[in-house]
Amino acid sequence: MLEDVLFNAFKNTGRDIFLRGLISSHAGNMSVRIGDKIHITKKTSMLGRLKPTDIIELELDKDDPNLPLASSETVVHKAIYIHTNALAVIHAHPPYATLLSMIQEELIPRDSEGSFLFKKVPVVTPENTIASEESANIVSECLKNHKIVLVRGHGSFARGDTLEEAHMFTSSLESSAFFLHYIK
Numbered sequence: 001m002l003e004d005v006l007f008n009a010f011k012n013t014g015r016d017i018f019l020r021g022l023i024s025s026h027a028g029n030m031s032v033r034i035g036d037k038i039h040i041t042k043k044t045s046m047l048g049r050l051k052p053t054d055i056i057e058l059e060l061d062k063d064d065p066n067l068p069l070a071s072s073e074t075v076v077h078k079a080i081y082i083h084t085n086a087l088a089v090i091h092a093h094p095p096y097a098t099l100l101s102m103i104q105e106e107l108i109p110r111d112s113e114g115s116f117l118f119k120k121v122p123v124v125t126p127e128n129t130i131a132s133e134e135s136a137n138i139v140s141e142c143l144k145n146h147k148i149v150l151v152r153g154h155g156s157f158a159r160g161d162t163l164e165e166a167h168m169f170t171s172s173l174e175s176s177a178f179f180l181h182y183i184k
Contacts, residue, residue: 011050013163018048022092029071029091033081036060040070072131079136086159090166093155096177101150114176129154
């Protein structure tokens with residue numbers, strides 16, 4: 001039962017993220033924490049067409065033989081779970097938000113929904129933006145006080161109590177970034 005509910009949450013959220021244009025065909029990743037385990041999308045899986053075998057279960061705080069199968073961003077997901085109260089994480093590449101992350105230090109939404117949800121979205125700049133310990137440390141530290149963060153030129157990491165909530169933050173960020181792009 002739980003497996004079906006969990007897989008459906010991954011499948012539906014992945015499809016929605018892809019259809020909204022927040023990722024390309026094989027980009028992005030998602031995870032959910034249940035106790036001392038995380039369930040994370042497989043390396044190079046297509047979030048818009050997930051299969052049950054695309055979800056990998058890992059131990060949160062120890063090495064796991066399934067680690068090579070899991071998303072390359074697993075190091076960041078694990079750090080977020082260890083340092084925040086997140087139960088779900090989505091990493092996406094929202095185009096307008098990512099574009100603005102290359103030229104701004106933070107995004108301050110000017111639309112009502114964005115202002116209500118985030119007040120501001122920090123932009124962090126690790127030297128190695130993809131799957132690095134440095135990125136994991138900076139992103140997880142930032143997510144202690146924010147719901148979503150942008151990694152300069154790379155994309156967003158959103159935390160939530162559910163995949164649906166993390167998706168809401170991701171899609172709302174992209175809507176706010178779209179408005180900001182055209183206001184300037």
